[in-house]
Each structure stands twice: as structure tokens, then as C-alpha cells.
Amino acid sequence: MNEVNTHKCKIAVDAMGGDYAPLNAIMGAIEAFNEKKDFELILVGKKDEIKKVLTEKNLSFPEENIVHASEVIGMKDTPTTALKQKKDSSIVVGATLVKEKKAHAFVSAGNTGAMMAASTLIMGRIPGVGRPTIGATLPTAKGNFCTVYDVGASVDSKPQHLFEYAIMGSIYAKEIFGIENPSIGLLNVGEEESKGNKLAQATLELFKKSDLNFAGNVEGRDILAGTVDIVVCDGFVGNIILKFAESIIGLxxxxxxxxxxxxxxxxxxxxxxxxxxxxxxxDMDYQKYGGVPLLGVNGISIIGHGSSSTLAIKNMVLRAKEMFDKNLIQKIEDSIKNYENKV
Amino acid sequence: MNEVNTHKCKIAVDAMGGDYAPLNAIMGAIEAFNEKKDFELILVGKKDEIKKVLTEKNLSFPEENIVHASEVIGMKDTPTTALKQKKDSSIVVGATLVKEKKAHAFVSAGNTGAMMAASTLIMGRIPGVGRPTIGATLPTAKGNFCTVYDVGASVDSKPQHLFEYAIMGSIYAKEIFGIENPSIGLLNVGEEESKGNKLAQATLELFKKSDLNFAGNVEGRDILAGTVDIVVCDGFVGNIILKFAESIIGLxxxxxxxxxxxxxxxxxxxxxxxxxxxxxxxDMDYQKYGGVPLLGVNGISIIGHGSSSTLAIKNMVLRAKEMFDKNLIQKIEDSIKNYENKV
Known part of the structure; x- marks a missing residue:
């Protein structure tokens, strides 16, 4: 068990992350703290800007819980370049807090790519995880929700990666969404086993050998139909579906x-x-739900939309707290190890 | 120029194709004929069943224009197996009419996979085309339409295939939709050139070298936003998006x-x-528009939804006629040849 797990939960929030930072990030984080209290809140970012907001809003906040970061990774910065060049950015500093076990979780509505890269490279991956993944939870015609993994953490996945997404997604669905035995579908162009591209066909074989609650191939229509709780696919496909789905309301x-x-x-x-x-x-406007975790990194990493509202930030912090309380990182590590031994 | 091009347009319709065949197929075909007249209509299928419908509906139709096919490929038959086992099926017989230049076009609302396979294997491909493709035309927030190629004719495409889809899609958009210089986007997970999987990156290089009206990478949201007229992607991705899109109304x-x-x-x-x-x-209910052509096969092949209405069948026949009038197959052949010489 991690050293920090024996201590009080510590959640670091990127005060500079998001289009409405630092105001929304700080206010959302403090609202979450005021609701729960049983965790330590750390604000990461430019100290003077953070203090200015706290003063303006008449909020008392312990100065030792502000961790200064002199730089900010912009929403349009190229993630990998930004990580190298902005070593003292709030995203790098926040992820480093988790790496150094000074925090259990880091929450940011900043540059998504930079947040994914920083979490993966600085926090590192959970042993046995080839690729971290990010999911998108969509409403369904049945009234429940379907979460699609991966929606953009990586592309050109291998079958083993999709299999890991299913393991991690299952734990998340069980622990966080309360679905006892989440069903998993493999996204494909038809239900028949002969269907699909090489990746889907090879992944199907992995699933068939496993004892996951695998429902077989599912099609594009099954996501919103609510046929299964979890749909796994390569991040290229998932990202395109997610952005397509986001654009429906505009149409x-x-x-x-x-x-x-x-x-x-x-x-x-x-x-x-x-x-x-x-x-x-x-309820199709999933933005209000807050951010999503990057599953598979060795620590809690929650990534929010750039346009996150105060409520969204608050929900992200509360989600981080819940993941800590439920010991999710350890559970993922145990489950991945369990399947490694079997396959 | 093909032998048949000098003659009157002949359109063969699969009388047995679709959930409401033979009634809808026959009625739709005859409605199209009554509207246009300047083509020869051939009905393919079980002669007695066709004649029964004609009698019941009090329609006079020349018996020599009924081409008997004793078998029917069911909607759930496995395409490749069905093609081998049901050599006298309406789909095989219809595609053969085009191959033997006894018809210019074949229209069917029957088993989509069988229709694609029969068209490709029997009619053959247009010289220079690696893979035929099928597009889906979706409404956009701008009020125009965006057609996505490929939506399921094949998976695991090579860059060259996506490039061919763009060439064929451009001709179709120009000739049929009347878009003078259709813009083309490459479906990707981001606009930046560094983004994407290996296929997208390699395809981008092909597009950049060409003189097609290429607008660069587009994302999932750009389809319904109407950013470009044509979006190209691998059939695995396109098919999943299409089925996802179809399921929105259900949600x-x-x-x-x-x-x-x-x-x-x-x-x-x-x-x-x-x-x-x-x-x-x-206008999101694209079913009313009728079927879609399988572009790249050496003849006009129009494939409709199983649930095609009489109106949908009628529109499919009229579309086939329009493709004949505009000499589309020849134009595709010329354009593919033109790009072959350049690349």
C-alpha cells in the first residue's frame, strides 16, 4: 500500500487550469472542501493570483496549502513541448506532488493533452498497465449510462490495451457508478465474430478467454441504446465518436x-x-458532470473540460475524493495483476 | 466507352430486396419509371411473385423485362457464403446483368453485405480503384450536407484507399449534389498535422501532395458542423459513426x-x-433519401436500407438514372487515372 494511503486524503487542484481560471478552479475546489471537509486541499499555481482571488472572495485558506508554480501551460500549447519547457507549470508541479506522495490526487481543467502526458510521464503507470485511458460517459435510451474507453488517451492500440481498458473500466463502473457486474462490449462493425478490423478480431479472442462480463461485439448504435455498461475501442475511434456526440446538440x-x-x-x-x-x-450535457479520470496512472488524475464551471470543478474534486476513499488505484493494480496471472 | 452507353439506359431492380419486398421494390421501381420513362426498367426476382404483385396492383409491365431469379439472399445470410450458394439469387443475377452489359445499373434494398460483395466481385472494380466505397450523407448545422466515406465497405484501409474515396466522393458531390469544388477533410483526432494514428498520418501526406480541395484534418465534431463537404476515414470508423448517428433519434x-x-x-x-x-x-431521417451508391465498382450499384419505403426505392432508381445520365462511372475512371499519373 502507498505511503500516503495511511494519511488523510490530500487533493491538489490546478488553480490555473481552465478557461475561467483561476476563479472557477479556486471556487470549485473550495466549495468541494466546504462540502466534505475530510480531506486536505492544495491549490497549485501562481501564488499571487491565487491569493488575490481568495482575498476578493473573502475566503480564508491556509497559505501553506498553496503550492507555487510560476508557469502556466496554455490551452493551445503543444503538450509534449510544454512539459519540457514549462517545468514550473501548475500541471507539472501538481503531477509531481502526486509522484512524490505529497498528494493523492491532482485535478485540472487545463490543457487536456498536457494533463494526460504529465500524469502518465510524472506519476507513472500502475504496474502492468500498458496504456492509461480516458472514458466518456454518455446517456442512453434505457436511462442508464454507457462509458466508452478509450476516447483519446492514445491511438493505434494493441488488443492488450483494449483488454486493460475493460478491466479498469469495470472497476470504475463498479466502485463509482455502483454497477455490480458491468457488462462490456467490444466496438465493432457487426455483432458476428467474423466482423471487424484486425484489432477488433484479435481483441475478441482475448475477451473470449477472460472471465470479464463480456457481451461480445457491439455496434455504433449500441452506445446510445444502452446495450452494455462499457464499450471499449481504440482511442482514435472513441475520440471521434465523443466529438461527434458533442456536436449533436449544435445540430x-x-x-x-x-x-x-x-x-x-x-x-x-x-x-x-x-x-x-x-x-x-x-442530461446529454455531460459537461455538468465534471471531469473524467485518467485511469491507469499511478495516482488519481482528474481531467476537466477547459470550459469547466465552478460546479464541474467541485464535482471533479469530489470524484477524486471518492476514488481515494474507495482505494481505486490499488484495486486497479490488484485486478490488472490478477488478469496478468491468468492470461 | 462501354458498349451499353450508346443504348438507352437500363436499370435492373431487385424485386426481392428489402423487408417489404416484393411489394415496395416493385411499386417504387414502377413509380420511378412512370416519372421518368426515358429508361428501361428490369425487375429481377421470382417471376411468379413479381407477376402476382403486378396483377394485384393492376399494373401492365412487359414480361420480357422480368428477369427470373429462383433464389433470394436473406437479410441475415452471410454475404460471402450466400453468394457462393445462391448463384440464382436476385442479387447475383442483377449484378451479372450489369457485368454482361445487359443493364447499366442494379438497385437493391436487400442484404447490404451481399450487395456490396456481389457488386465488387461480379461487376468488378473500375480500373485503378483498390477498394469500392460507400458513403453516408448527414445533415449539418450549416444547413448543407456532409458525406462520410467509407462507412463500411471495407476495414483496415491503406492511405491510397482513403485517397481514392476522396476522388470518387468529389466527383459524386460535384455531379450529383452540384457542389462545384467540394472540400475534403481527413477524419482525425485533432487538426494539427502531428495528430492521429499511422493511417491518418500517412494519408495526410498523400493529400498534401495532391491538388484535391483538401481542407486538412477534421475532427468528429466537424461532420455535423458542416466544416467540409466530404470526410474520409477508414470504413471501421465510418461505419461506427454512421450507426451511432442513426441511434440519436432513438435516444x-x-x-x-x-x-x-x-x-x-x-x-x-x-x-x-x-x-x-x-x-x-x-431531414435527419436520411432513410427517406433512398439508398447510396457503391462507388468504385464498374457499373452503377445502388444499395438501400432493408426497411426502404416505396419512396426510398423510387429515389434509388432515379439516382441510378441520374448517375447514368451524368456518365459517372466513366468520370470516376478518368479521374482515378488522372491522379494515378500524378502521384
Whole structure:
């Protein structure tokens, strides 16, 4: 067991991360702290900027819990270059806190690529994990949720990587979403075993030999249909689906706008339908849920959207706390080891 | 120029293809004929069943234009096996008519895989085409359409195949959709040139060297945003996106249903919003547009959804006619040859 696990949970938050930093990041982190209290909050970033926000908002916060980082990785910086050049950036400093066991978790709404790279390279991977992964949880027609792994942590995956995503995703679904025995589907172009590209075919063989709750091949439509709890695929495919899914609301808005503009009656109709639509679409707006963990790194790493609201940051911190309480990193390590011994 | 091009256009329709065959297939084909007249219609399938429908519907149709096929490939038959075992199926017979230059086009709403395989193996490929491709045309927030190639004709594509999809898709967009200089995007996980899997990176190099109207890498969100007219990707990715897109309406319906069931007021609200929604969603229901061509085979091959309506079949036949009138197969052959000489 990690040294820090015997101590009180410590969560570091990137105060400089996100389009509305430092305000949203700090306020969200403090709201989470005020709700839970039973953890130590560390704010990482430019000390003067952090203190300015704390003063403006009349918040008392222990100065020793502010860890100064003189640089900021911008949203448009190239991740690998930024990591090398900005050694004193909040993302590098935050990930290093976890590496040095000065924190259990690091939470950031900053540059996603830099956060993934820093977490992987600085915190390191959980023993036995080939590639860390990031999932996207989408609503389904059944009313439950389906989480797709990987949605962009890596591309050109090997079958073993997809298998690891399933193991890690299963633990996360069980511990965090409370799904007792999460079902797993392998994303493919058809249900039949003969279908698919080389990667899918080879991955299928791995799954068939395992005792994971594997439901077989699933198709693109099965994600929103809610056929399974977890869908695994290469990060190239997953990332494209995620961004495609994110763009659906934009299309619907445009369609409704055009319809409204076509006649006065239609304008009235759309006006009346708007509230209903909004209510219906709100759980498709997954941004409110907060960030997502990078699973497979040796520490808790939560990555949020650049546009994260205070609520999103708060939820990210609370999620980090929950992952700590449930000892998720250790559980992933144990499970990966367990499957290594079997396969 | 092909022998048949000097003659009147002949379009063969699979009377046995689709969930509502032979009725929808026959009625749709005859409606198209009644609208255009300037082509010869051939119905392929079980002669007695075809004649029964014609009699029931009081339609006069020249018996010599019914080409008998004693077998039917079912919607669930395995394509390659079915092609071997059912040599006298309507799909094999129809594709053979094109091969033997007894027809210019073959239209079917039957087993998609069998139709793709029969078209490719029997009609053969246009010289220079490595792999035929099938596209899916989706509505965009801009009000125009974006066609994604390939959506499932093949997987594990090579860069050259994606390049061919772009050439063929450009001709189709220009000739059929009337887009003078269609823009092409390469589907990727980011816009930067360094992004992507090995296939995307190698394909990017091919595009950069060409004089196609290439807009660079595009992301999953760019499809529905309408950033480009054509998006190219491997058929594994495209097929998953297409099926994902098809499932969106199901999710929306389920969400509205749940919302309506949550209270009486909500039920009234959804009741009022329904008509608006339907009107707005209707152009997302691409089924009404009819089938899609398998581009790259040496003849016109139009493949429709199993659930094709009479209107969809009619549109498929009219599309085949338009492709003939615009000499599309020859134009693809010329363009592929042109690029072969350059690359």
C-alpha cells in the first residue's frame, strides 16, 4: 500500500487550469472542501493570483496549502513541448506532488493533452498497465449510462490495451457508478465474430478467454441504446465518436433555429417547445458532470473540460475524493495483476 | 466507352430486396419509371411473385423485362457464403446483368453485405480503384450536407484507399449534389498535422501532395458542423459513426418519453412539442433519401436500407438514372487515372 494511503486524503487542484481560471478552479475546489471537509486541499499555481482571488472572495485558506508554480501551460500549447519547457507549470508541479506522495490526487481543467502526458510521464503507470485511458460517459435510451474507453488517451492500440481498458473500466463502473457486474462490449462493425478490423478480431479472442462480463461485439448504435455498461475501442475511434456526440446538440439547435425562422407560427411553436427540449437535453450535457479520470496512472488524475464551471470543478474534486476513499488505484493494480496471472 | 452507353439506359431492380419486398421494390421501381420513362426498367426476382404483385396492383409491365431469379439472399445470410450458394439469387443475377452489359445499373434494398460483395466481385472494380466505397450523407448545422466515406465497405484501409474515396466522393458531390469544388477533410483526432494514428498520418501526406480541395484534418465534431463537404476515414470508423448517428433519434425519443411520463404537465408539453420536433428531425431521417451508391465498382450499384419505403426505392432508381445520365462511372475512371499519373 502507498505511503500516503495511511494519511488523510490530500487533493491538489490546478488553480490555473481552465478557461475561467483561476476563479472557477479556486471556487470549485473550495466549495468541494466546504462540502466534505475530510480531506486536505492544495491549490497549485501562481501564488499571487491565487491569493488575490481568495482575498476578493473573502475566503480564508491556509497559505501553506498553496503550492507555487510560476508557469502556466496554455490551452493551445503543444503538450509534449510544454512539459519540457514549462517545468514550473501548475500541471507539472501538481503531477509531481502526486509522484512524490505529497498528494493523492491532482485535478485540472487545463490543457487536456498536457494533463494526460504529465500524469502518465510524472506519476507513472500502475504496474502492468500498458496504456492509461480516458472514458466518456454518455446517456442512453434505457436511462442508464454507457462509458466508452478509450476516447483519446492514445491511438493505434494493441488488443492488450483494449483488454486493460475493460478491466479498469469495470472497476470504475463498479466502485463509482455502483454497477455490480458491468457488462462490456467490444466496438465493432457487426455483432458476428467474423466482423471487424484486425484489432477488433484479435481483441475478441482475448475477451473470449477472460472471465470479464463480456457481451461480445457491439455496434455504433449500441452506445446510445444502452446495450452494455462499457464499450471499449481504440482511442482514435472513441475520440471521434465523443466529438461527434458533442456536436449533436449544435445540430439540433441549428435545426430548431432554422425552423423557427421559417414562419411566425413556427417561431411560436419553437418558443413553446424550448423549455421541454432544454429539460430533455440537459442530461446529454455531460459537461455538468465534471471531469473524467485518467485511469491507469499511478495516482488519481482528474481531467476537466477547459470550459469547466465552478460546479464541474467541485464535482471533479469530489470524484477524486471518492476514488481515494474507495482505494481505486490499488484495486486497479490488484485486478490488472490478477488478469496478468491468468492470461 | 462501354458498349451499353450508346443504348438507352437500363436499370435492373431487385424485386426481392428489402423487408417489404416484393411489394415496395416493385411499386417504387414502377413509380420511378412512370416519372421518368426515358429508361428501361428490369425487375429481377421470382417471376411468379413479381407477376402476382403486378396483377394485384393492376399494373401492365412487359414480361420480357422480368428477369427470373429462383433464389433470394436473406437479410441475415452471410454475404460471402450466400453468394457462393445462391448463384440464382436476385442479387447475383442483377449484378451479372450489369457485368454482361445487359443493364447499366442494379438497385437493391436487400442484404447490404451481399450487395456490396456481389457488386465488387461480379461487376468488378473500375480500373485503378483498390477498394469500392460507400458513403453516408448527414445533415449539418450549416444547413448543407456532409458525406462520410467509407462507412463500411471495407476495414483496415491503406492511405491510397482513403485517397481514392476522396476522388470518387468529389466527383459524386460535384455531379450529383452540384457542389462545384467540394472540400475534403481527413477524419482525425485533432487538426494539427502531428495528430492521429499511422493511417491518418500517412494519408495526410498523400493529400498534401495532391491538388484535391483538401481542407486538412477534421475532427468528429466537424461532420455535423458542416466544416467540409466530404470526410474520409477508414470504413471501421465510418461505419461506427454512421450507426451511432442513426441511434440519436432513438435516444431523443426515449428522453422525450421519459420526460412526458414524469408528470401530467410534462406530458402536455411534450404533446405540444411533438409536431415541432418531428418537423425539425425529418431531414435527419436520411432513410427517406433512398439508398447510396457503391462507388468504385464498374457499373452503377445502388444499395438501400432493408426497411426502404416505396419512396426510398423510387429515389434509388432515379439516382441510378441520374448517375447514368451524368456518365459517372466513366468520370470516376478518368479521374482515378488522372491522379494515378500524378502521384
Amino acid at each position: 439540433l439547435k441549428a435545426k430548431f433555429k432554422n425552423y423557427a425562422e421559417s414562419s411566425f407560427i413556427n417561431k411560436l411553436k419553437v418558443g413553446m417547445a424550448k423549455g421541454t427540449l432544454k429539460a430533455v437535453l440537459q | 431523443l425519443k426515449a428522453k422525450f418519453k421519459n420526460y412526458a411520463e414524469s408528470s401530467f404537465i410534462n406530458k402536455l408539453k411534450v404533446g405540444m412539442a411533438k409536431g415541432t420536433l418531428k418537423a425539425v428531425l425529418q
